[in-house]
Amino acid sequence: MRSVTASFPEIRKLLKIAGYAVLGLTAVIAAGLVYYGGQKWPDALPRASSISIVVITVALNFLAETRWIYPLIAKLTKRPLVHGLWAGHLTSDYGVREGRPPLAPIQIFFVIRQSYLHTSIESHTQTQESYSTIEHLEKSEKTGAGHLEYVFEMVRTAHSENKITIGYGKLRLLDQGQSMSGDYWTNSPTQGQLKVVLVTRDCEEINSFESASAVAEKLGQA
Structure with a gap:
């Protein structure tokens, strides 16, 4: 549901x-x-x-x-527009508490499907995928800034792991809605930062790291 x-x-x-x-x-x-x-x-x-x-x-x-892809309608209704394929990197403090060196930035793709009432978020890296279970999208009446908050589940397979992790992320829309930046936390426990930029609004056929990477590379944003 x-x-x-x-x-x-x-x-x-x-x-x-x-x-x-x-x-x-x-x-x-x-x-x-x-x-x-x-x-x-x-x-x-x-x-x-x-x-x-x-x-x-x-x-x-x-x-x-219907898919929320029209900037004019989004502006008139003051409903933030986040639908599309987003590409960027995340940083993580995984292993730092155990004295390991920090991981290098990890390439990540977000596939966000949005209508007026519903939003779903998928994220893809080379080693894991996550899916949102709860989403909240709002635009501040005071500042006009858009924020996307979400709870997600992911199957961790990196570093010989095989478990489901629950996490929470909060992103802020920047650059007139063309990029997002924020933080995330998981019950591993780990935390880190995210920065992604919009690649395209057309994301219906994208469902994996490989397909997202191919589209981003084709559009020169890999």
């Missing part, structure tokens, strides 16, 4: 817009039925209202489920 990423104020805003849209469309349809269809207002209004509710419900469902 997918979790809803939109906050309560965002859902309330969507419902308010839908309410106004139903009223406006009802008035237009009813006027058409009266002045062009020869119906009387008491008959036209219920029919127009029913048609409007169906039309707006279908439109809302389309908006809620």
